[in-house]
Amino acid sequence: MEELTAEVIETEDKEALIDEIMTRYGQEILQLVYSYVKNKGLAEDLTQDIFxxxxxxxxxxxxxxKLRTWLWRIAINHCKDYLKSWYNRNVVMTNEEPANSQTKKEMVEQVVIQKEEDDELIGAILMLPIxxxxxxxxxxxxxxxxxEIAVLTDTGDNTVKTRLKRAKELLKERLEA
Incomplete structure (x- = not known):
């Protein structure tokens, strides 16, 4: 990790370096972006823009x-910019809903129940304000x-703690309803 940080500062071969960064952080960034936009295709496009x-x-x-913190800051800002953009507010996204993987008929009842609970939790999280x-x-x-969350979100430590507490309260309310 530290080697990559030093490499970023000293490198002349930007293409090889960006390949390494994409390999190392691509999936994380895609998941982060998806948590903002709730649309797989759009998340892939925005992730490409971020890189x-x-x-x-x-x-x-x-x-x-850390390089990861720097990259995540770019990703978070890009997502927030997109969500505030004219395009996002005025173009209705159609034909794209989060895909729910279906369980196979052979799966035991416990796996099915766990999957339903996981989907319910993910759905409740995706319904929370950003x-x-x-x-x-x-x-x-x-x-x-x-x-690190405070740095990434450009807020204070106590703000992060408060938001975590409030988010858990909202999730509890939604999941108990």
Whole structure:
């Protein structure tokens, strides 16, 4: 990881470096973007845009933060910009809903029940407002510490803690209903 950070600062071969970054962080960024836009095809497009931005901005990376943090900051800002954009507000997305994988008939009842509970939880998380959804995703799915989440979301530690608490309360209400 530290080797890649030093490489970013010193490299001349941007293509090889961006390949390494995409290989290492591509899936994480895609999942993060999906948590914002709730649309697989759109998430893939925005992820591609994010890596293009990363490629064009490699020269601005100073090494003061982890490469992952820098990349996630770009991704979060890009998602927020998209959600605020005219295009997103005025174009109705059709024919794309989150895909729910179907369980096979041979699966035991417990696996089916667990899958339904997981889907219900994911659905409830995706229904949360973005400010709560992002902290839940970063804390529980990416297992990031509060301080790093605060840096990524450009908020204070206490704000992150408050949002986590409120998000859990909202999830509890929705799942008990």
């Amino acid at each position: 293009i931005k990363c490629y064009k901005s490699l020269h601005t990376y100073s090494g003061k933060s 400010k709560y959804r992002e902290v839940i995703y970063l804390f529980y799915y990416e297992e990031l510490p509060i301080k």
